[in-house]
Amino acid sequence: EIVLTQSPVTLSLSPGETATLSCGASQSVSSGYLAWYQQKPGLAPRLLIYDSFRRPTGIPDRFSGSGSGTDFTLTISRLEPEDFAVYYCQQYSNSPYTFGQGTKLEIK
Amino acid sequence: QVQLVESGGGLVKPGGSLRLSCAASGFSFSDFYMTWIRQTPGKGLEWISHISYGTNKIYYADSVKGRFTISRDNAKSSLFLQMNSLRVEDTGVYYCARDRYGEYADSWGQGTFVTVSS
Numbered sequence: 001e002i003v004l005t006q007s008p009v010t011l012s013l014s015p016g017e018t019a020t021l022s023c024g025a026s027q028s029v030s031s032g033y034l035a036w037y038q039q040k041p042g043l044a045p046r047l048l049i050y051d052s053f054r055r056p057t058g059i060p061d062r063f064s065g066s067g068s069g070t071d072f073t074l075t076i077s078r079l080e081p082e083d084f085a086v087y088y089c090q091q092y093s094n095s096p097y098t099f100g101q102g103t104k105l106e107i108k
Numbered sequence: 109q110v111q112l113v114e115s116g117g118g119l120v121k122p123g124g125s126l127r128l129s130c131a132a133s134g135f136s137f138s139d140f141y142m143t144w145i146r147q148t149p150g151k152g153l154e155w156i157s158h159i160s161y162g163t164n165k166i167y168y169a170d171s172v173k174g175r176f177t178i179s180r181d182n183a184k185s186s187l188f189l190q191m192n193s194l195r196v197e198d199t200g201v202y203y204c205a206r207d208r209y210g211e212y213a214d215s216w217g218q219g220t221f222v223t224v225s226s
Contacts, residue, residue, distance in 0.1 A: 044216035045153070045203075088152075090153070090155075092212055096170070099152060102152065
């Protein structure tokens with residue numbers, strides 16, 4: 001099973017700043033099969049990024065994904081108040097598909 | 109607009125059963141894999157099962173294999189999860205999700221709560 005470790009656990013930033021969230025895999029995630037989700041309190045997660053860097057329709061270009069192998073990054077530029085939430089990575093390279101434990105992005 | 113609405117959650121005793129349903133609308137249901145993902149206090153988000161368009165490809169996480177059964181009715185745009193032999197550690201929120209190829213969840217329902225407790 002591929003274990004995903006997200007860092008930091010909590011990130012405190014101000015609106016307008018840039019957030020950099022990391023997702024490390026215990027073994028290589030082939031073909032960059034990694035997704036990122038955003039979850040706000042009381043709501044279901046929302047897909048932000050798939051295939052490591054692709055954005056679904058409707059996701060602002062402030063959200064960008066990068067990385068390969070065992071190291072992946074979600075970058076959120078020009079933070080808006082609605083961006084403060086919990087972010088999860090998920091790999092679909094190997095079964096079982098697994099999620100990271102999450103990074104909480106909070107307002108400083 | 110994609111809409112997924114789960115139902116069937118509730119309180120059940122250990123060893124009991126529940127059947128979750130998910131009503132889908134706003135897209136061609138039979139063109140997509142469908143998935144159940146749960147969020148539990150103990151393990152966080154967990155991909156527990158998915159089913160292909162034609163039901164010939166089905167996946168279960170080891171944690172639910174042999175106890176849970178996923179099914180779908182394409183004519184009624186509905187997804188189901190029959191959960192038997194429930195355990196305390198199955199307690200959590202169960203999400204129905206749309207999934208293009210059995211890879212990632214691009215749309216989620218609002219979730220239904222399952223509580224397993226004596």
